[in-house]
Amino acid sequence: MTSLFALCDCNNFYASCERVFDPSLNGKPVVVLSNNDGCVIARSNEAKALGIQMGDPFFKIRNLVEHSHVKAFSSNYVLYGDMSDRVMQTLSQFTPHVEVYSIDECFLDLGDFYDIDLFSYSWEIKKTVTKWTGIPVSLGVAPTKALAKVANKLAKKSAKANGVLVLTDPFHIKKALEATKIEDVWGIGGQYAKFLRNHQIHTALEFTNASENWVRKNMTVVGARLLKELKGESCLELEEVNPPKKGICTSRSFGAKLTTFEDIQEATANYAAKCARKLRGQKSCARLVTVFIQTNRFSENDRQYYNSKTICMPVATNSDIELIHYATLALRAIYKPNYYYKKSGVIVTEIIPDNQIQFDLLDTVDRDKHSKLMNVMDKLTDRFGRSKVQVAAQGTNKSWILKSDYKSPCYTTRMAELPTVHNLF
DNA sequence: TCTGGGGTCCTAGGACCC
């Protein structure tokens, strides 16, 4: 039994999404910014050519942006999520066994496709995705996931490959590993790359010559598994269904420095509500809620403060009202006046399916009522968008709101007119 | 003025138990 995987990766995904709906951007440098218009998180090839790096703070490249007429966009995750769905839908036409690995990457199990012309087939996939969605993609095909990653990277880099690389022949695999720098290997981050280079391992090929014991000792079983994968032994299976999340976090930098408890409380309540909605989305409840706050770590003049507080709730919940209640208690425990706060966040953990909750005899919450209310709120949000209906503690002040000065329209979703509510219930 | 956000897995070491 020989395995075969394809990794399909969208090129410069967020930038490409913006281009789909505004073709005048084609051929021009485009960047997409993180929340709060903070950092560059996606770049078109033209923007890369200008030397703009991933993670560059926007304010530091503003001159270059103006001078070189770079088009900058605030991130529009609703749009990108929607485009991602379209790409994944298209890919699943080619094999029922797909793993949506991230918003812009998908593994395809080509299991026993060895008999077909993999090169033509891959090109067919690539052309179809672009035709149906407008998003350009690259494909790497190989016997293991880690090798498919290698193939994909080279497919993008090499002009000859032009976006498709099939690595099944041992000689080609060896050449590919030789051409792959160790820090470009999937699973080798900054620390391991430095460590390996210190041990004279500079390429993926040199890594495959290391002994398994040595790798296991210095890089845990994860490294040992990677080693096998690069040598052609498949250890990582396709994961078609994603398991429910074990922790859910909602955190944001504020659009401005905040000091008062009320402002931070309002922001934090909104993050708590978002966590609750995510929990309901995967049909689970959480027992622990953690709140953290921090000042601006880049500001040398301001006094710095970071703290977090975890509260164990009496009964696992996914109700906006309860989570906001306990998040506020946690915040109260750590908030100190006279600091300039820049960020807060809410993390929920000890997550269990919503049908396995341990109830408490002394419980004072009417859980049935909460659940019905949340159900209605979710329906309203799905239909009319965020913040149309919310818990009072979430406030209307929104002085903490994110900066988003360059947002494109939500091309793929249209906000409905304000409702006549009766048919929702 | 302005520096992202949300996840996963693994290990070492301490606490605790018998």
Next chain:
DNA sequence: TCTGGGGTCCTAGGACCC
């Protein structure tokens, strides 16, 4: 001087991913 030993659970921290 010499101070049991083995198992399990939990947590913090470190590595990684996009």
